Amino acid sequence: MIYPSLLYRAAPTGVRLAPGVFSDLQLTKILSADTLDTMSVLCAPEDVTLRQAVYRDTEANLSAYKTLTLAAKRLNGVQSAYSSARSVPERDYLFARLILAALDFADLAAVIPGDSELIADFRAGFSGSFSAERSDSKGLSALTDSILNLEFSVKGDNLKVSRSAGSISLAKRLQFASDSLGLNISFDKREADTELNTRIINAVSALFPEEFKRFSDFHRKFENDFSIDLLKYCHELTLYTEIASLYAKNNITHNFPNFVSDKRLEVAGLLDLSLLFKEQREIVANDVFFTPQEPFFFLSGANGGGKTTYLRSIGTAAVLARSGLPVPAESMRVYPFSNILTHFPRDEHGESRLEDEQRRMAEILSLHGGDSLVLLNETFATTTTEKAAELTTELSAALAGSGCITLYITHQLPENNSLPVLTVAVNDANSKRTYKVVRSSGKTSSYAEDILRKYGF
Secondary structure, three states: OOOOOOOOOOOOOOEEEOHHHHHHHOOOHHHOOOHHHHHHOOOHHHHHHHHHHHHHHHHHHHHHHHHHHHHHHHHHHHHHHHOOOOOOHHHHHHHHHHHHHHHHHHHHOOOOOOOOOHHHHHHHHOOOOOOOHHHHHHHHHHHHHHHEEEEEEEEEEEEEEEEEEOOOOOOHHHHHHHHOOOOOOOOOOHHHHHHOHHHHHHHHHHHHHHHHHHHHHHHHHHHHHOOOHHHHHHHHHHHHHHHHHHHHHHHHOOOOOOEEOOOOEEEEOOOOHHHHHHOOOOOOOOEEEOOOOOOEEEEEOOOOOOOOOOHHHHHHHHHHOOOOOOOOOHHHOOOOOOEEEOOOOOOOOOOOHHHHHHHHHHHHHHHHOOOEEEEEEOOOOOOOOHHHHHHHHHHHHHOOOOOOOOEEOOOOOOOOOOOOOOEEEEEEOOOOOEEEEEOOOOOOOHHHHHHHHHHHH
């Protein structure tokens, strides 16, 4: 069975962001792998508004959606254990737990609040679902719980298994037995409460054959009825609940972007989310202005002034916008970029830094397609001043005339540069950096000494 998606009505664009984009933007430090994997595939523009509506439902009913997300994660965890089971009794037992987890998820899904189109279809998809399994599973829940509530005790060198009504978790009972026998086995509570060790479950199945015959009969009857398509909801729901929780927990101003047909990127009061998880200064909001008349900007200034933060905030806002999610800003008008491409300094792998930078830039130039967002951070910074200026001149000319919106942080502006330049404002009263990015009013220094010190020259 195919269940309705909470992400797509149209087919995905097929464009997948390069893995390096998320590490460059430091999103890997603040978002889960499930969320990043979902965001890496750009959705069709017509799906953006559908996702925005699901997000509104999520934000308005965050507690209910977080409960549903946890149920989806439990379902995926049991299915993973079931698919890796190494004996027949273990598979029979875990299949019963899998169906019970699916029933719990379906019960929550059938009543999840929300008025959006995708949520209405999702809710309807679980109305009356698993009716046959539900009827046959009566009593299975108590039965699986009784298997988990076994008492493990040690007498001499023997491990005794018996029924228990105690409240001590299975993990703690197993840990006590292991410690008593000197086995030095560490039992993780989350795993031990979901799946039992194969040898233990085989032993338990021999002790309680009638119970395990019920598991076996149930498994044979419904094995082909469980659809792995259910598993997609784990990462689909996580996308919405994780972003909504992030904004709620940190009390961040956020709004949905407005998409426009001409190539522009205009943002008011933009924040860099990655700074929320660093013990440092107050986050400074910035404005962004890229238009069809000025799609390319250099950004130059002394190190530590907030240039990279500004670059990251733009990239993060673009990724969130193209994922149908709100951005951490007061407002945003943006063209629906076909790709988001980044180039940040990295350690070379078997080649010089310059060779690595040239290779990666060649890849970006082959992918940008004329309507991408391109973010460059200190590209060609590790070669000589003359060579860097030469390469920067060539690269900026190619990108400025391509139709892409590009921000290029560099300490080596081209000779006789005619392209617009941004810089970091300084408080004239005390010469302190303000972390505000502004348009340069005159010729901007190359800051060559800063970059040479950074790379140890």
